[in-house]
Amino acid sequence: MKSYRKELWFNTTQRRGYINITPQVEKALQESRIKEGLCLINAMHITASVYINDDESGLIQDYDDWLEKIAPHEPTSLYRHNRTMEDNGDAHLKRQIMGREVVVAVTDGKLDFGPWEQIFYGEFDGRRKKRVLIKIIGE
Numbered sequence: 001m002k003s004y005r006k007e008l009w010f011n012t013t014q015r016r017g018y019i020n021i022t023p024q025v026e027k028a029l030q031e032s033r034i035k036e037g038l039c040l041i042n043a044m045h046i047t048a049s050v051y052i053n054d055d056e057s058g059l060i061q062d063y064d065d066w067l068e069k070i071a072p073h074e075p076t077s078l079y080r081h082n083r084t085m086e087d088n089g090d091a092h093l094k095r096q097i098m099g100r101e102v103v104v105a106v107t108d109g110k111l112d113f114g115p116w117e118q119i120f121y122g123e124f125d126g127r128r129k130k131r132v133l134i135k136i137i138g139e
Contacts, residue, residue: 026110029106041101045130047124071094072090073087078090
């Protein structure tokens with residue numbers, strides 16, 4: 001069995017952002033030369049997420065609006081965590097809802113997706129450098 005590891009780095013200009021990283025993951029899979037196996041993609045920061053969904057118009061804004069209703073950024077006094085001189089208590093909760101990682105099957109050298117599936121990086125406390133790990137194992 002072979003393995004391949006690659007890091008992607010992001011530094012969003014806004015507090016929250018959503019980036020379709022499917023092309024970067026597909027490129028890493030090509031670089032790995034693995035034809036059959038599994039591809040793990042995970043956010044390496046506690047206030048960011050990796051998730052799979054459709055890249056349909058309006059959906060990202062719907063996610064952002066929904067997450068702000070569930071865990072609004074303000075007032076920051078809502079969160080005990082923010083008493084530590086942070087202001088990102090909401091970002092931790094958003095990450096918990098959206099998830100840390102995804103695993104995608106690799107079949108015949110391609111990501112084995114269902115219809116319309118794409119991989120996204122979700123940033124909930126941006127404006128600083130963060131990374132995503134891609135780990136591919138297989139033959």
